[in-house]
Amino acid sequence: MKARNITERIMSVIFIFCGMISIVAVVGISAYMIISGLPAIKEIGLTKFLFGQVWKSTASEPLFGILPFILSSIFATFGAILIGVPIGLLMSVFLSKIASPKLASAVRPAVELLAGIPSVVYGLVGMIVLVPLIMDVFGVKSGSTLFAAIIVLAIMILPSIVSVSENALNSVPKKYEEASLALGATQIETIFKVSIPAAKSGITAGIVLGIGRAIGEAMAVMMVAGNVANMPKLFGSVRLLTTAIASEMSYAGGLQKQALFSIGLVLFVFIMIINVILNTLLKGGHKDAN
Amino acid sequence: MQTEKSAPKLCSKISANRRTKDVVLKALIYVSALITILLLVGLIGYIFYRGLPHISWEFLTTQRKVLEDKIGILPNIIFTLYTILTSLVIALPIGIGAAIYLNEYATNKRLVRFTEFSTETLTAIPSIIYGLVGMLFFCKKLGLKSSILAGSLTLVIMILPSIIRTTQESLKTTPQSYRDGAAALGATKWYTIRTIVLPCTIDGIVSGAILAIGRIVGESAALLFTAGAGYVLVTNYLRALTTSGGTLSVMLYVYVMENGEFYVGFAIAAILMVLVLILNFAAKAAKKKLKKVG
Numbered sequence: 265m266k267a268r269n270i271t272e273r274i275m276s277v278i279f280i281f282c283g284m285i286s287i288v289a290v291v292g293i294s295a296y297m298i299i300s301g302l303p304a305i306k307e308i309g310l311t312k313f314l315f316g317q318v319w320k321s322t323a324s325e326p327l328f329g330i331l332p333f334i335l336s337s338i339f340a341t342f343g344a345i346l347i348g349v350p351i352g353l354l355m356s357v358f359l360s361k362i363a364s365p366k367l368a369s370a371v372r373p374a375v376e377l378l379a380g381i382p383s384v385v386y387g388l389v390g391m392i393v394l395v396p397l398i399m400d401v402f403g404v405k406s407g408s409t410l411f412a413a414i415i416v417l418a419i420m421i422l423p424s425i426v427s428v429s430e431n432a433l434n435s436v437p438k439k440y441e442e443a444s445l446a447l448g449a450t451q452i453e454t455i456f457k458v459s460i461p462a463a464k465s466g467i468t469a470g471i472v473l474g475i476g477r478a479i480g481e482a483m484a485v486m487m488v489a490g491n492v493a494n495m496p497k498l499f500g501s502v503r504l505l506t507t508a509i510a511s512e513m514s515y516a517g518g519l520q521k522q523a524l525f526s527i528g529l530v531l532f533v534f535i536m537i538i539n540v541i542l543n544t545l546l547k548g549g550h551k552d553a554n
Numbered sequence: 555m556q557t558e559k560s561a562p563k564l565c566s567k568i569s570a571n572r573r574t575k576d577v578v579l580k581a582l583i584y585v586s587a588l589i590t591i592l593l594l595v596g597l598i599g600y601i602f603y604r605g606l607p608h609i610s611w612e613f614l615t616t617q618r619k620v621l622e623d624k625i626g627i628l629p630n631i632i633f634t635l636y637t638i639l640t641s642l643v644i645a646l647p648i649g650i651g652a653a654i655y656l657n658e659y660a661t662n663k664r665l666v667r668f669t670e671f672s673t674e675t676l677t678a679i680p681s682i683i684y685g686l687v688g689m690l691f692f693c694k695k696l697g698l699k700s701s702i703l704a705g706s707l708t709l710v711i712m713i714l715p716s717i718i719r720t721t722q723e724s725l726k727t728t729p730q731s732y733r734d735g736a737a738a739l740g741a742t743k744w745y746t747i748r749t750i751v752l753p754c755t756i757d758g759i760v761s762g763a764i765l766a767i768g769r770i771v772g773e774s775a776a777l778l779f780t781a782g783a784g785y786v787l788v789t790n791y792l793r794a795l796t797t798s799g800g801t802l803s804v805m806l807y808v809y810v811m812e813n814g815e816f817y818v819g820f821a822i823a824a825i826l827m828v829l830v831l832i833l834n835f836a837a838k839a840a841k842k843k844l845k846k847v848g
Contacts, residue, residue, distance in 0.1 A: 287672045378593070387810075392604075487810070510778070
């Protein structure tokens with residue numbers, strides 16, 4: 265009996281340890297990002313770092329202004345949302361309301377498959393197909409542009425928007441739609457004036473999730489955006505927060521390396537804000553459903 | 555929406571304005587669906603079209619010889635398998651343990667909510683941040699350098715959330731009466747979990763593992779900084795752990811961006827797509843098959 269008690273004790277301690285691991289990981293990651301990100305910001309100066317328009321990390325008198333990266337990241341994300349959300353939302357409407365259950369269950373795996381494709385594969389196809397295409401169609405010197413990044417990101421965030429929105433649309437109570445139909449509204453009118461407004465919080469959550477994905481993507485963007493530290497222009501080569509870290513990390517040293525960690529910290533803060541918004545939205549959504 | 559069958563009759567009474575709107579919106583919905591599907595089919599088709607011709611037995615079973623200008627990806631296939639193995643061996647017990655704690659042991663509601671929030675936060679953190687922290691902590695602080703072990707440990711944290719979530723979901727569907735029955739027969743908590751609860755959660759554990767493998771196979775940013783892009787063949791598992799090794803995704807990036815070898819990129823992309831397809835089917839099959847047993 266006693267040996268059994270001891271095993272029980274040991275196992276429950278082990279489980280508690282396992283249970284705490286996510287908290288430990290999040291606290292550890294936050295601490296590391298702050299500790300390694302702050303020194304360079306202190307040395308460069310917060311306003312000079314965040315609002316400086318020139319990044320010349322390897323010049324004899326280096327300049328570390330990351331405003332171009334921040335703006336490029338925001339523009340790229342915004343553009344991806346602008347293209348990805350309408351298509352994603354309409355696709356989720358198709359799956360949830362228009363397609364027959366059989367057709368929907370045949371099409372849904374396609375969306376899931378899209379989510380499973382590695383980001384380097386998107387980057388590769390973007391680089392070989394999209395970049396030359398942009399060059400030809402828009403007559404620009406190089407197709408590696410912010411626009412290419414926007415298109416690739418829009419495709420990459422599509423699956424998250426579709427799946428979250430579809431869930432939200434499916435959980436809209438049937439009686440809302442039936443009432444609307446009974447009042448003489450057409451099916452399409454019902455979808456756009458009743459179902460979508462009722463699923464608003466879930467759809468917003470999908471969009472916020474997409475924003476998080478887009479702002480955090482590194483490799484695919486790296487392969488199509490050209491990587492020059494310019495202020496953002498739709499048909500200009502740009503560098504985002506993520507690609508700024510990835511492109512110089514392998515050879516950076518000293519203050520340059522520390523500055524890269526500071527960029528990581530800025531990105532981390534962005535992600536944390538988005539995550540808090542997402543969590544409040546999802547909780548709000550659950551309350552609506554109840 | 556089966557009720558729509560009667561709609562056409564009503565249409566005649568609807569104003570032209572409303573009807574056009576209806577038609578336009580409906581067309582847009584179909585166009586969006588079509589775009590998504592064509593995108594996927596086009597992507598897969600194009601990758602196979604460009605990649606498959608370059609996959610040969612030699613490509614798969616040799617290593618890169620810089621002097622002879624020959625490229626083979628055997629080391630990277632092995633490194634990918636080792637990375638998957640190492641990450642899963644570490645992450646599965648911890649993830650399952652965490653799920654058991656949250657579902658079976660935890661009594662403090664606030665703590666559970668906080669843990670779940672942390673787990674969600676881990677999902678949201680971009681892989682490049684994992685790469686940075688992994689490099690600082692595992693490679694530098696613990697002195698593992700750029701190695702498969704450092705990369706796998708970084709991946710462990712990245713895949714924990716999906717393992718915890720799927721295991722927890724299937725713990726929740728295990729009937730409470732099973733636990734009560736075991737308790738009534740005098741079984742202790744751990745004994746009940748080991749013999750009754752865990753076997754019922756096998757579907758969740760397997761689908762969590764499959765999701766995790768998918769994530770590992772596709773990961774590049776986090777591994778580039780923690781495991782590097784080594785391409786020298788090391789077959790001994792323990793020795794491989796301490797050497798730098800590039801997984802397939804990482805090598806795709808390196809070959810394309812640093813060496814400009816696009817055909818290698820497409821060949822690896824085709825292999826990755828095959829893996830993704832297999833994992834996708836496996837996840838579906840696991841869900842169906844194991845649910846019945848559970």
